[in-house]
Amino acid sequence: MSSAKVEAYARALVEIAQAEGGLDRVEDELFRMARAFESNDQLRATLSDTTIPSERRQQVVEQLLGGKASATTIQLVGLIVAAGQVRDLPAIIDVVVREASQGKSQSLAEVRSAVALSDDQQKRLAAALTKATGKPVNLKVVVDPSVLGGLVATVGDEVIDDTVRTRLDQLKSLI
Amino acid sequence: MNPVIALLAAEDPNVTHHWLLPETGEIIYGGLASVIVVGALVKFAGPMIKKGFAARTERIQKELDDAANAKVKATSDASAIRSALGDIASERSRILAEADAQAATVLSEGRARIAKEVADLEAKADADLAAAQGRSNDELRAEISLLAAKATPIVIAKTLTDQTKNELVESFIANVGAAR
Numbered sequence: 270m271s272s273a274k275v276e277a278y279a280r281a282l283v284e285i286a287q288a289e290g291g292l293d294r295v296e297d298e299l300f301r302m303a304r305a306f307e308s309n310d311q312l313r314a315t316l317s318d319t320t321i322p323s324e325r326r327q328q329v330v331e332q333l334l335g336g337k338a339s340a341t342t343i344q345l346v347g348l349i350v351a352a353g354q355v356r357d358l359p360a361i362i363d364v365v366v367r368e369a370s371q372g373k374s375q376s377l378a379e380v381r382s383a384v385a386l387s388d389d390q391q392k393r394l395a396a397a398l399t400k401a402t403g404k405p406v407n408l409k410v411v412v413d414p415s416v417l418g419g420l421v422a423t424v425g426d427e428v429i430d431d432t433v434r435t436r437l438d439q440l441k442s443l444i
Numbered sequence: 445m446n447p448v449i450a451l452l453a454a455e456d457p458n459v460t461h462h463w464l465l466p467e468t469g470e471i472i473y474g475g476l477a478s479v480i481v482v483g484a485l486v487k488f489a490g491p492m493i494k495k496g497f498a499a500r501t502e503r504i505q506k507e508l509d510d511a512a513n514a515k516v517k518a519t520s521d522a523s524a525i526r527s528a529l530g531d532i533a534s535e536r537s538r539i540l541a542e543a544d545a546q547a548a549t550v551l552s553e554g555r556a557r558i559a560k561e562v563a564d565l566e567a568k569a570d571a572d573l574a575a576a577q578g579r580s581n582d583e584l585r586a587e588i589s590l591l592a593a594k595a596t597p598i599v600i601a602k603t604l605t606d607q608t609k610n611e612l613v614e615s616f617i618a619n620v621g622a623a624r
Contacts, residue, residue: 384609390617397621417597418604419612422620431616433600441593 275357279364282345283372286365289341296362296369297409298342302334303362304411316355323351370407378406378424381413381432398422401429 286295306313312333316326327347334343349358370377378398380386386394395408402424417433460467466474 382609382613383604384606384613386613390610390613393621394613394617397617401620414601417601418609420616422616429616429620431612431619433604433612434597437593437596437600440596441589 274354275360275364278349278352278354278357278361279368282348282361282365283368285345286341286369291339291341292369292372294339295342295345296366298334298338299345299362300366300409302338302342302346303359307359308413313355316350316358319353323353326350326355366407366409373405373407375405375407376402376424378402378408378422379411380408380420380422381411381416382420383412383414383416383418383433385412386410394420394422398424398429402427 282299283292283296286292289295306316315321315329318326327350330346330350331343334346346358349355349361354361367377378395380394380398391408391410395406398406398408406424415434417437419432419435421428421430421432421435423429465471
């Protein structure tokens with residue numbers, strides 16, 4: 270899909286979420302959905318399979334997010350699935366999150382961690398990143414066991430990497 | 445009677461006047477005949493005999509000269525043969541010496557070539573051995589690195605407890621907040 274089309278879908282999702290109220294929650298849930306979509310091959314294959322009727326795939330989305338996400342989030346994801354744009358779901362959602370962050374005059378800070386962070390840790394981490402980058406951040410935490418330990422934060426073009434995985438890679442290159 | 449007949453009839457022809465000497469007439473007739481025969485021989489046979497002697501002398505002289513020449517030639521040939529024998533011996537010695545020198549050269553060159561080939565082979569074997577050893581070391585090192593790279597994350601993942609992971613998170617937050 271072209272970036273213009275991705276941008277168009279993203280603006281549509283933002284406007285719907287704003288109209289429904291609760292953009293903050295929706296963009297957070299969409300962000301988690303996008304990361305789950307990226308990391309789960311079976312989910313990605315199922316939702317991308319055009320031989321499965323779109324209604325069935327929408328049912329899968331509802332079953333997957335039901336009780337875990339707001340109705341607006343489920344409807345927006347179902348909208349993307351019904352439109353046959355599932356392959357670009359992560360890109361669309363990334364634009365949604367970015368625009369939502371810009372709307373709040375924040376920078377998107379995507380943090381990957383081997384373990385889930387507590388609310389307190391997330392607040393302190395957001396404050397630390399805000400202090401480090403000099404502007405408020407919209408913190409998004411992705412639990413990624415592949416980092417083994419530590420955190421890697423991506424704020425715009427800046428990457429702060431202090432993960433065990435990266436240290437192992439550096440050690441491997443030295444060997 | 446005829447006087448001659450009478451004369452003849454008067455003497456017995458079978459009776460000589462002396463037991464040793466012939467009759468005077470015989471001496472005269474015989475002497476004359478001998479002179480005539482000798483004279484004829486000297487006149488007619490003498491040149492032929494002289495010519496024959498001269499030819500014989502000449503032939504003998506020629507044979508003597510030929511013999512002398514043959515002797516000279518034989519002497520010369522013998523000298524030449526002796527010289528040739530000397531030359532042959534010398535040539536044989538020279539050829540043998542040359543053959544010995546060539547054999548020594550070939551042997552020396554062969555030894556040098558073989559020594560060089562052996563040295564080259566040893567050097568090549570050493571190089572191959574070193575290369576193989578290097579490859580083995582590299583492969584072993586790479587294999588160890590690969591195994592270590594595969595094993596380390598697994599070991600670390602099993603080693604890292606949630607507490608340790610939380611400590612790493614806290615460390616990150618503290619460092620990021622303090623560093624900027």
